[in-house]
Every structure is written in C-alpha cells, then in structure tokens.
Amino acid sequence: MQAQTNTAGAVTGQAASGDTITITNPSTGFSRTITVGADGSYRFSQLPTGQYQISRNNGSPRNVTVNVGTAANIDFVSQTAAGPQELGTVEVVGTGAINPIDVSSVESTTILTAEQINKIPVSRDTTNVALLAPGTVRGDAAFGNLASFGGASVAENQYFFNGFNITNTFQNLNFVQVPFEGIAEQQVKTGGYGAEFGRSTGGVINQISKRGSNEFHAGGNIFWQPEELDESNPNQFNNLGTLIADNSQQKDYEMRAAVWASGALIKDKLFLYGLYEYGHTGARLDPTVGGGSSTQAKSDEPKWLLKADWNINDSNILEFTALSDKREFETAYYRVEPYETDATRGYYQGTAFDNFGGESYILKYTGYLTDTFTLSVLAGTGESARENWSVSANGLMNSYQGAVGQGASGCPVIVDARAAAINGLIPSRVGCELAQFLGRPDAKDSRDQFRIDAEWQLGDHLIRGGVDIDNYESVAGESYSGGIVWRYGRYQVDLNGNGDPSDDPSLADGIVRKRVFQSGATVQVDQTAFYIEDSWNITDNFVAYLGLRWDTFENKNGVGETYAKIDNQFAPRLGFSWDVFGDSTFKVFANAGRYALPLTGNVAVRGASASLFSEEFYTFTGVDPSTGAPTGIELVDNPNNGRAIRYLNNEFGVGKDPNTIASQNLEPMYQDEYILGFQKQLTDNFSMGVRGIYRDLKRAIDDQCDYRPILAWAEENGFTFNPDTGGFQEPDPANPTDVAVYNAGFPFCRLYNPGSDGIFQMDVNGDGVLETIPIPADVLGPEAKRKYTALEIFWQGDWDKFFIQGSYTYARSIGNTEGGVKSDIGQDDTGTTQDFDYPELAIGSYGYLPNDRRHSLKLFGNYELTDEWSVGANMLVQSGRPINCFGFLGGSATSHYANSYFSCDPGPVGIPGDGSGNNGTTVVPRGTSGRLPWTTTLDLNVAYAPAWMEGLQFKVDVFNVLNSRDAVTVNEFGEDGAGNPQPEVYQAATGWQEPRSVRFMVQYDF
Template sequence: MALGLCFVGGVNAQSNVSGAIVGSANPGDTITIANPATGFTRSITVGADGNYRFPALPTGQYTITDGSGTPRNVAVQVGTASTVNFGGDATTLGTVTVVGTNVVNPIDVSSVESTTILTAEQINRIPVARDTTSVALLAPGTVRGDAAFGNLASFGGASVAENQYYVNGFNVTNTFRNLRFGSIPFEGLAEQQVKTGGYGAEFGRSLGGVVNQITKRGSNEFHAGGNVYFEPESLTEDVKNTYYSNPLTPDSFGTLRSDNSHDGGWKATANAWASGALIKDKLFFYGLLSYSKMQNDAFGSTLATGNTSTETKSPTWLLKMDWNINDNNILEFTAFSDKRTDYIDSYLNEPGSFERTDYLGQRVLESGGDNYILKYTGYLTDTFTLSALAGHSEFARSVYLLSPDGTKIFYNGDISAPAQPGCPVVVDARPGYRQAITGPYFSTCNISGTTLDRIDSGDTRDQYRLDAEWQLGDHLLRFGYDVDNYESVAGEGLEGGYQWRYSTRNPDGIPNNGDEQDIVRQQFFSQGATVEVKQHAYYIEDSWHITDNFIAYLGGRWDTFENINGNGDTYVHIKDQFGPRLGFSWDVFGDSTFKVFGNAGRYALPLTPSVAVRGASASLFSREDFNFTQVDPETGSPIDPVSRGNFRYLNAETGEPHIASTVASKNLKPMYQDEYILGFQKQLNDNFSLGVRGIYRDLKAAIDDNCDYTAVLEANGFTYDPATWWTDANGEYPNLPNPGFPYCRMFNPGEDAIFETDLYGDGNLTTVTVPGARLSPKAKRTYSALEFFFDGRWDKLFMQGSYTYAKSKGNTEGGVKSDIGQDDTNVTQDFDYIELTVDTYGYLPNDRRHSLKLFGSYDITDQWTVGANLLVQSGRPLNCFGVLDRDPTAGYNPHPYGSSFMRCGTTGAGAIDDATVQRFPRGTKGRLPWTSQLDLNVVYQPNWAEGLQFKVDVFNVLNSQKVTSVIETAEDAASGSPSPTYLLPASFQQPRSVRFMVQYDF
C-alpha cells in the first residue's frame, strides 16, 4: 500500500493546488502522461536542452511514457515536482523516480521550500485527531497554541494569529482576527500540505505557516461508502481537579478550586459519500455529507456559577466537480459548508454540590458558513500554463440568548441604545479574604457573564487570482496577481447593557486589618460597525537552472493593504510592500539522492479588520466608581450605589467614530519578518532518507496600539501641572476624548510615529512626530531552530519523525498575547504604555525548547495494521505579573492595568512600595513540566468482506495530564495582595480517550 507523506526540504515552483512531472529525455521525443482514473492525457515535445515539464497537474496517480517502452507509474502530490528521466545521461538533475509500495518518497530537488505533505491514506493509518490543526502539528517546527485561542498551531515561533489556510487554492482564513478558518468535512480531505517556512512569492500575508488542503475528487470508477466515528464518555478519563497553587496565600494554598470529576462528554460523526463520472473521461463528481454531534457537561461544583451543558451540532457537506473540457483545458468547482451551532445551557448549583438547581437560560453560538470556488487551468502551449480562480465565502459569528421563559436576548449593534434585555454582568474581583466575609457577589439571572457578539455578526470574502507559468529555456518563470477583499459585520455589547465590577481598596496592602473598603465600578461598553480590508498583490519568480545540478530561485512579491472603518473611510493604506525571496537547490551527486538547499525571504502581514470595530469606528465605553453597602441577591447589582465622582468616557462622549486619519501613524509599516533557512536532505537507500535544516526568523516591525495620550500632548507643546492638569503655552486645555483625539492609536513599536490630532475638539487637525523612544522600545521577536527529520519505509513498516531544538525570544509574541489569553489581534496591551514594556524581553510563550515527534504504522498481516503517534515536548516559560506601584502615601496609579507588569511582591501580604518589589523579567519564573503523549491504534480490514474496515484509536494511552498553561497573574489588581489563583492550572493535556470507527466502501 503506497503512502504519501514526505518532508520536502526547504521556494517551490509549483502551484498551491497542483503538482508537476519533470525530467529529461532525448530532444524531440514525445512524452505522454495519462491519469487512468480520469482519462486525462497530455503530450509534449522534449526541447533542445533535453528537458520536459508537465506543470499544474491535478494530484493523483499517472502513467508516463516516451513511446519507446513500458509506461512508468508516478504519483503527483500538491506543490511538488515528481522527476522521471528517459534515456540520456543518468547523472543529470532529478535522475530517477522509483515508485513502489516500500520505497521512500524521492527528494524533490526542484524545491527550496520547507514542506510536509500528508495524504488521507496516511492520516487514516495513524492515531491522530481528525482536524486540520492536529495534522499540521505532525510537521517539524509546529507547536500547539495556547488553549485560550482554541485548537490552533504556532509555526516557527509566530503567534497563532499569523497563519494562512487554503482549500483548493482558495484562502479560507477568517481574517477578522486570524484566529479561525474554514474547514472542509475532514473525510473529504485528499492531501494536506503544511508549509513551515521558505515558501515562495506566490504565498503571502503570513509570518507563521501555510496550510494548504486538497479535496478528494471523482474518477471514472463509481465509489460510495460511509463511516461512523464514536468517542464514548465512558472510555474518556476525567480531567484533573485544580487546586490553589500560590504558596504566598497560605489560607487557600492547596485547597480545591474546581472539582472536574463529574465533567465529561461524547462525540459522534457520521459520513456518507459517493463519487464517479457523469460523463466518462470528461465530467466527474465527489459528494460528501457529514453530521457531527457533541455533548459536554461542566459542573463547576466549587463555585455558585459555571455549571453548563453544551450540545454542538455540525451538519456539513462538500461537493467537488471536475470537467476535463479537453486535454488543454480543465474546469474545477468546489463548494463546502462548515456551519456549526453550540447550544450552551447554564445552571446554578449550590457551592460544593454537583446538583443543578435553577436553570438560567441558553446561549446559542452560530459559526461557519458556505464557500464556493471556481478554478480554470489552461495548458495554452507546451511551455505556457495559465490558471484563474474566483471564490466567495461567508462565515457567521452570531450569538444570542434564550431566557427560561423563551425571551430572545441579543445585541443588535446599535451603540446608541446598548442596554439589552436581561441582567447585567457581575464580576467579583475582590481578594479571597474579602469574599469570605460576605460571600462572593454574583448574578442568579445573568446567562452569559460576558459580552454578546451582535446578532448579525459575520464575514464575507471575495477572492480572485490569476497565475501563469512559462518555461523559457533554463528559466521557469511564474507570475500572478490576486485580489482578496474581506468585509466584517462586527460588534459586541454587554448582556444586560452594562457590567458591575466589585473590587477592594486596601491602602496599606495588609489584608483584613480593618482599613479595606469595597467599591464597585459600573462599565458601559458597546460597539458595532461594518468594516473592510482590501488586499491585492502581484508576484514574479524565476527558477533558473544555472547548471543541470543547481537551481537558483529569485522572487519578489508586492502587497497592498487597505483598512476601512465603519464610515467607509480608509485609516491605514500600505502600498506595494516589497517581499524579496531568494533560494537555491543543489543536487550534489546529480542523482536526486543528496540535496543542499537554502533560502532567504521577507514576509508581511496585514492589519486585521477587527481593529477598526473599536479603534476606528463607532463605540461607547465609559466607567464610573460607586460606594455601596448592600447587593441585590438576584441580580448581583449594588443597592442604592453612591457615585465616587470619577465618571469618564474612554471613547468619544457620544460614541461617534474617530476621524480616520487620527487612528494610525501616518508612516505605519506592515508587520513583517525576515527568514533564513539552510539545510540538506540525503536519501541513504531506497527505504530511508533524513535531513537537517537550520531556521532563523527575525521580526523587523510589528503593529500594535499605544494609548499614552500624554506623549501626544508633550509632542504638541503641552505641559503638566498637578494644579492645572495639561495646558498649552496659552493656558488652554485639551479636549479629550473626541473623534479626532483617540486614546489609542496604531503604530510600529519603537519607531517614530506621525500622529494627527484634534487637540481642542474644534475640527482642526495638527500633525506631530512623537519619538519612538517616548512610546515604547522596538518590537522584537526572534526564532532560531535546528530541525532533524527522517522518512523510513519498508515492506510492512513506515515511520516518519522529527526532533526540533528551538528558541523563541523577544518582547512580543505577535498578534495575540498568550500570557493572559488576550485575543485582540494587533491591539494587545503589550505596548499600550511604555511602563508595560519594562523587563518584557525574554523567552516567549511559544518557546518549546525540545520537540520529538514519531509516528507510523505496521502491517501485521494483510488484514491487521497497528499505528502509533508519539509526542515529547518541553514546557513553556512562566511569568509573574504584578501591580506596577503600590505606594500608599503617593496614591500613584498611572495606568488602569492592574496586575500587568513584570514584577510582583515578595511577602505574604504583598509588597507595599516599589522598593520591596522584585522584578521578574519575561520567562524567568521557571517552566511548565515536560509533556509526553503516546497514541495507538489498530485497524482490521477483513478479507471476508471487501471494503469493510474497523478501527480503534486510543489517545494518550498512559493518561498523562501534565499542566499546559497556568494563570500567570500573581497579584490582585486593586490591592496588590497575592492572588490565590496564581499558578492555577488553566489547561491540562487531554485525558485518555477512545475513538471507534466502522466503515464500508464499495
């Protein structure tokens, strides 16, 4: 049985949806290829240089002949070139391609790209979760991202928000925050290509990696079948309980925080498919229907809230149509849906009890949508190929609530009337010792406990691209142009219209000595807009055969990004950002058994449209503090609160959008990164190959927001006096906030920023340059790694694996912030104020120093197969976040960021001034433990029933449940006292579980 995984060393001159067959023969010979499954054939004449090339071929099994001998079999995989030579000198580039069931994948000497390709057949033989990210994590240089962002991967030290995802050449990345992507029903996957670095000028808008999926397609032979996957709750182990872990809180240390022993759930998926020819050799179809259902219960028995039951339904489908118009023209159509609905029922329970009491209501989350892709390929001459693609996608992100009486509660996006039906959100942020006196404050009628995305939230993408390939003697030219326009309807408002947040003022920092005062803050927050990002790019690349054994690659890409706010005004416009790409591939012995390769490139990332919803569009955000004496036991709201007189708007008073030109620095550059790779790959024999590559990535510029309005005032000549506040030379006061004076603005950290500002609220804008050193240090992130990878294949055994030694260091993770689970892509708190940047340089959250990956399968007999998948990985670095300054005599509270600084107290009561605070630079509070996971499976394909198959996968066989993330906030935001939740586990390894499958094909 042939398998299709390969590690391709190091930019490839192939399409992102097809492959190629290349080689040499006698000049003037006619070379013919054919795909027996579809009847597709092509013939070309070998050029005077003795080389031939069949570009842009649909993936699959082909035969090839020069007319003088027996046809040879050759496999074409996405993004790679398969080499077959006829006659002539057998020492030229790409000499031999040997095809067989026990032969290792040949080295692609035409490529300088770092790519891993996995076929559906291989994925089915090893124990791996059936989703895009889990398969991508088999590749070297990938690690699982923080659990706060869902099931996402980090590629080469980049954040999880810096990847791009494609299906049949169409970009399915959810660009709103870059934290989601469109997903085909997994049963419809034919191949998945994972690009971890060095990708060519054809690809852009990514600093991390590229995942490129190819769907299954029909053939002349009719096939149909179905399967069922089931993961029972009874064979899934319990998640570990969590206990308070901060040794500086002796009253709570070691006590139970969350009893998870009754949590659990199950999942079932059913698939049915059919494929065949509507017209033999001409028109083919592949259709798939899939339905998944999950049930999960979380009891939260040690708290009075957090008791939920979640039901998830995912009716999805896929349709692939292929029309071989003639031998020179192909038309493809892909359509798929990944709609999903989560129904989350919330209950109350008595603290310490698993018994559910009052039903609070239901939260309904709708996501996913429909995608349509049309692609044309024309082989216009033997040396010139043209392809064109057009695609449209829609993705829902809506949320609504249902109260126990059936009332529908939702946010409609109208910021002028933010209050919604339902009870307000209540947050009790008081220290544990204060909650012990009165009991925690909470609502018994609030359903969600957070904000609601507006009911019509969703995204629409329209993408068009044109790609051409032209062989000119020793030069293979590829060039193209793509347009990617993305529109988001977005916004959110608090359930009940506002939030009450309880906290404690503790003047001397010593708990429970009688000087504490509980206060409550009322916060209004609502936003909503329809925003856009318009992108286009063009590229050109040349793969030049300088000699028969040496290819030089030269490419360039020019990206344009335009971000548009809810008023239709452009607030960021970056034109023709240049990304050069260079590389080489040396076939050392001329027989495709030893390749040395290298590449260097620059990659740029656009600003996500989510930034515009709050930062550049209409929003309302205000805060006011109150004293109180009583709390309503049902709503959790204070009774008869008395204002403390410090009401303030954090946005324009009427919620109108900011003036577009004031939101971002006038000299804003995109987020971009330089990358360098050098490596080699050696085939030791027909059954085994190995390779090594070194990788270095250097972030040259980042985009984030800065909220220090005092820097703008200083640059405009204002001075500060405690008696008069800020005044200019004439004694005039600034008017802020107003639509032309936003608190927060987009900039490149460490670079001088040119800001426009309406200082007095009179509509007159002034332009001033704020020195970069006044705003923040330069954004830094480097990733250096050494990867060892191998591919082994014998008669009954195949095994692949890799070991990666890597370091990820800097003062910013990138688009998101795993330290605190902040998913506000491009607007993290990292650079809001310069004080937040002190001691932030160090090892980053995605720093996993050691990663060992091994997986494969063994055919015991022709009916029984076993598979294994092993991952061993070192833990991530830890931090200690505390309050910046707690000097009780100064009353100094410069920024409302609470425990966000790289310092924390050293005594049980918490330090009360900066002199007794210990600094802990990033990553110096130790590391989480190493993790290891072994997955096993067994497959039975009985001879007595052809097409029948049974499989059992056991994940995490040893039930290792090491901690994979913890709460890193060490102090209470208001008092500075040690937080009992510091080091509390936020996520564990998934416990042992079992998945059953039965399948029948005919």
C-alpha cells in the same frame, strides 16, 4: 524547477531532444503529450493530484504519484559529459506513502495524504494533522489550541482549500472547517515558501479535496468517542491543598458520521464527488468549588462538500468546489455557590447559543495553452457566521442590538465589591447574565477572491507570476450583557460640597457604578498582491530560485474610510537546490525570504470605528431580585473626578477621524527568514534531512495608548489642559450637565511601529483642525523584537508493510512580543495587544516567549501485521514552555493594567500578603520563573479489514494511552491587581494534557 502551486503538482525530467512524452491519468482519462525541448528537459505543470502513467515515444509506461505543490522527477536519459545516455526501464518513482525528494524545491514542506492520515491515531482536524510537521507546536488553549509555526503566534498562519483562501481574516484565529473526510492531501509549509504565498509570518496549510473518477465509489463511516471511556482532568487545587475545582466527572463524547459517492457523469469528461458529514459532541464541565458555573455543552455540525471536474479537452480543465461548515453550539449554565463541598451542580442559569460557519464556492480554470505555457484563473466567494446570544432562566434574551447606541437586551453584568460581600456577610449578587460580553447576532465574515497565475517554461528558466485580489468584510461588534455592568463598590462621594469625598464614610457601600460599552461596525480589509518568480536551471542539477512579491493592504473603518494602508510592500525570496549526485537522492538547499502580515479586520471595530464607553455613579435604595440591578437610583458626582459622567478613550458612540488612527509614518510589518539544509536518501526505503532556521521580526505594527506624551506636547505648545474635564476645553457653560471627555479628535490608542518615532494627527482643542504631534521613539517605548532559531532533523521511511515518519526539533524563541496575540494573558485582540500600550508594560518583557518549546520529538507510523490487521502509533515528547511572574508595578501611572506587568513578588506559600503591595522594584524578566514540565503523549490504534468483505474496516484509536496528566498551563499571576502577593495560587496548575480517550470507527467503502 520550483513547483510552487497551491492546487496541483508537476512532473519533470530529462529525455532526448525531440522525444514525445505522454502522461495519462487512467482513472480520469486525462492525457497530455509534449515534445522535449532542445535542452533535453521536459515539464508537465499544473497537474491535478493523483496517480499517473508516463511514457516516452509510446514506450512502456512508468507510474508516478503527483502530490500538491511538489515536482516528481522521471528521467528517461541522463545528462553526462559525453552527452545524453539512455536509462533502463527501472521505475524511478514509487507510489508508496513516502514522498520522494523534490530536488526542484527550496521549501520546507510536509505532505500527508488521506491514506497516511487514516493509518495513524490522530484527531481528524486540520490543526492536529499540521502539528505532525517539524517545527510546529500547539498554541495556547485561549485561542483554540491552534498551531504555532517557527515561533510565530497562532494568528500569523494562512489556510487554503483547493486554491481558495479560507483563513478568517477578522482575527486570523479561525478558518473554514472543511469536512475532513473530503480531504485528499494536506500540505504543511513551515518555511521557505515562494513568492506565490504571502500574508503569513508563520506557516501555510494547504488542503486538496478528493475528486471523482471513471470508477464509481461510495461509502460511509461512523466515528464514536464514548463518554464512558473518556478520562477526566485532575482536580484543581491551590498550593495549600485546598480543592478549587472538582473535575472527577468531567466527560466528553463525540459522534461523527459521513457518507460519500463519486464517479463519472460523462466518462473521461465530467466527474463528481459528494460528501455529507454530521457531527455531534457533548461535554460537561464540573463545578468550581470556590464558586462559579458548571456547564453542559453540545454541538451539531452538519457539513457538506461537492467537487466537480470537467475535462473540457486535454488542454482545458474546469473545476468547481462548494462546501458548507455550519456549526451550532449550545451551552447550558448552572450556578455553583462558593465552596459547596459536595461539588454538586447548582441552579440553572440559562443557555448560550453560538452559530459559526457558512458556505464557500470556488471556480477554477486551468489551460495548457502550449507545451510550455500554462494559465490558471480562480474566483471564489465565502461567507461565515459568528452569531451569539443567550436566554437566561428567567426568560430574558441576552442579545446585542447590532448598532452602537442601541444597547443590548437582557441581564446586565453584576459585580459586588462591597466589603460585606467580600467577607461573606451578605450574599454575592451574581445576577442572571451568562457571559460578560455578547457578540452581535448578525455578525459574519465574507470573502471575495480572484487570482490569475501563469507559468512559462523558457529554456532553462521556469517563469511564474500572477495577481491575487483578496477582499474581506466583517460585520462585528460586542456589548456588555444587558448593555451594562453594575458594580457595587466601596465608593466615597462629596455630598456636602466641601471638596472632601470622604466626609460621609457611611455611604461607602451605598454607591453603584454604571459602565456602558458597545462597539459595532462593518469593516473591510482589501488585499492585492503581485508576484513573479524564476526557477533557473543553471546546470542540470543546480536550480537557483528568485521570487519577488508586492503586497498592498488597505484597512477600512465602519463607514468605508481608509485608516491604514500599506502600498506595494516588497518581499523578495532567494534560494537554491543542488541535486548533488544528479539522481534525486541527495539535495542541498537554502533560501532567504521576507514575509509580511496585514492588519486584521478586528483592529477597526473599536479602534477606528464608532464605539461607546461611559461611566456614571448612583446611590440606590434596593436591588432587583431577578437581575441584581440596583433600584431607586439617583445620579451623583463621579468619585474619581467630581463629574457626574465620564466618557473614556474617545468613545462617544460617534465615528473617529480615520486620519487620527495611525502614525503618519506607519511602515509595513515584516519578518526575515533564512534556512539552510540537506536531505539524503539513505536507502531505497529511507531518507532523512537536516535544516537550520533563523527568523527575525524586523518591524511590527501595534497600538500605543500612552496619553502622557500627548498631553505634554499640548501643554508645551500652548494648549491648556483641564484635569476636571479630562480634556483641553471646558464643557459648554450653557449645558448644565458636567461631562468629562477627551476631545473627539483625541484617539486614546494609535497604531505605530514600536521602536520608531510616532507622528500623530489629533484635534487637541476641538476646533476641527488636526494638529501634527511628533513623539520620539524613546518616549513611546522599545522596539518590537522576536527571534527564532531552530535545528530540525526529519526522517521518513516506507517498506512494503511499514511506514514511519518523524522529526526532532531544537528551538529557541526569544523577544518582547509573541506577535499577533498575547498568550501570556489570553488576549485575542490580534494586532493590538497590550504589549506596547505603555512603556512600563515592556519593562522586563524581553525573554523566552510563550511558544518557546526547546525540545520536540515526533514519531508516527503504521505496520501491517497481516493482510487484515494493522497497528499505528503517534508519539510526542516535548519540553515545557517558560513561566512568568506577573504582578503590579507600584508607582506606575498606568495602574489600570493591574497585575499585567513583569514585576512580581509572590511571597512564600502559606504566608499571606501584608497588604502593602509591590512597590515595583521587583522586576522578574519574562520566562525566568521556571518552565512547565516535559510532556509525553502516546497514541495507538489497531485496524481490522476482514478479507470476507472487501471495503469493510473496523478501527480503535486510543489517545494518550498512558493517561499522562502533566500540567500545560499554570497560574502566572504572583500578585493580585493591587500588588498583594498570592502565593497560594501562583504556579498552581490550571490546565493539563488531554486525558485518555477512545475512538471507534466502522467504515464501508466500495
């Protein structure tokens, strides 16, 4: 019988028909008694996690541990051919650190308790604990080093806390940072999870909080990672040995402190747990010798957690959870002039401010309405900020104003591409901006979730079902710093009006381009799911599982209009678990399932809502010494098309027609998964298992931006295209301003299913009528492909003073898309990466993907040397990921993607390019340019709990004891944006393993 629940566990077993079974939690007084059914089986469902005692007919109790999402088995009789036979009084389930084999489940799950986590050297955060599970690998640093599950991108996971979804659905790249000291258990689902869980094609991380009991507890701890014991990253060099960045003084420090208390407000009835945690971190990033910024960063993280439990009576429980994860970051910027050999910090540029996090509130009711029927109801709400602004050294505040068309204040972005600047003949104009893009200072995300789950034991069938309503809203947007990018370039203009833009070469460096970009909207993702599942005990030791799930995803733009909707996407799940010997010591299991992923909220902000993107060109007479912006400007014709103003990508600052955003035949994205495995208890203290995994992405949703087939269709159907205006109609003759636009009904990028025909609606000629434009699949580009195969071997052991856990995984991840994000170039536009924007981008794209880590060996545990001293270890040995060679695709009409193609000829080191560029004939398929080196990381700790003061403990963790410094990222661009080889930087290391650091802890708990 499958115990699929994200907040509680279960206890099941066999007894004689008519027996009474009582389960009690001594710490809370919770008690339930049920009568064994005619089939001789019993089940206690939806039990809060913790230590229980269970007895038959008021006999001697046995101890049992209830963990989240699993079922512990306690048999009082065994079922044999001759009938039920009484068992002895030997305890069946222990209470050690290792979880017993759950013969009722078909899931691939790892559970780590707070006690286990405290004993091993691991960073105290959700992701690093999740990475201990088999089949997980660390994703790219561009997305915060999140966990990748089973070959999926890091944007395809779901996160839960006390049953509430805490995933940040705006990009799926963040989640509520629960105060770690308040977590009692973390469950990591790497595959095979049942119909209760959805909206994930990666994994599920499920956390349960600590709670109060009849016994009063209080305590506090301090974790301190001193700067003096922190090693630095290696210095960065190019392939000629030239120093690029001096990292010798790069140091981090961290201090975290927590205090907590728990107990009963009313004995056996009302319990409270409270925690306050404060963290402060700081880091210095050393100068880039080649020119750039040095930063001094710090953060303050005040967090709190409150958990209340009310045992109304033995049949009704009410839980309330409130928490805050507010975090404030300040980053001071200092300018470093090019090739400052002493690598000293330059002048102060300003400070950037970022605020994240907010508060969440969760209320849950559980009712044991009969011996066989349980009902739970959850309602939760949460809000989290994503605020961003900066203040430059000259006192200018860089802030996005919050609405398209209002612009942004502060320092504009300055780019100097003139020959004299590039050759060092004039100073490079860096201006006073700190970052190219600014987010909205009022940006935030909010969630309202409501779900009902019911469980009914009906003879041999355990029926579960429910509804999950999860509505998410995001206030989001961004703008260039100061609202503008000024680019001093080598432009040529037709001042004489004779059609020759090069007739005045003396003005090549006298033109500046003004580019404006703004986006901003309040967008929504409404999600509803229904599920039903049946765990059927076909025999006493064989469970068949069938789950059915229907998901509806509705995405809305900035004015509340639906631009994409998937109705009742069907996701079946099927599996079995065979308790081979009938004693929970040997399980064979398998499952097959379909999993779906909704579009995230970020898709709508620019793609489906109002945005503005324009270019203008000017002559100028001077430069503002403070901001670097041009002065004395005068508007001139656009060197590119002879027009003064050009609006790109259908971005005029007005809303987009929601009917034009997605293909009319858009189908849901989904992935199929198959798992077959076994788990065997080899001794009373040691078990191991093996499972094979196959995942296949069957259909994807992404965007496509190729305008050529749209123009071809329009011309074939009698529409006249004007290349001067870039549209299908001339500007209004009464309007003296020349404006080059694509019509408002002509969306530049559109959602579709890669590999399928597109049926797009567009107002081609601007008459207010949408034309239906069919484009064949072979014109739009290839089908999205991603396949993951793996063999996992996992083990766990528990003795009186020693526990060990680990895994070895052999895996292959191959395809032409990573999924939600694109680690190749650090693109975090979840769901709308550039993978399928143009067919040319897919040339050579099929190969081994960024999360392809062929070999992973994980081993961690703890040994108690004496009653006072213990040592812990955590080791990871892993092969490197594949390397690409990106470059320019010569002759391509999509050259604005510069060196983003799998077309590359880096040339030999030491021989500079001849400037001719790559003609596009050198295709280098994905992942065929070698691999990053193997990495080995060993972490150790030692803890001392003095006998002279119970509850006091001291601990030292040393991370990366050997200070291994292998590269984990390299420069994968073999050519620059014009196709010129750059052998001096190609495959030069840009990132390394985390350097050695030391963390001290002192804790007192009473």
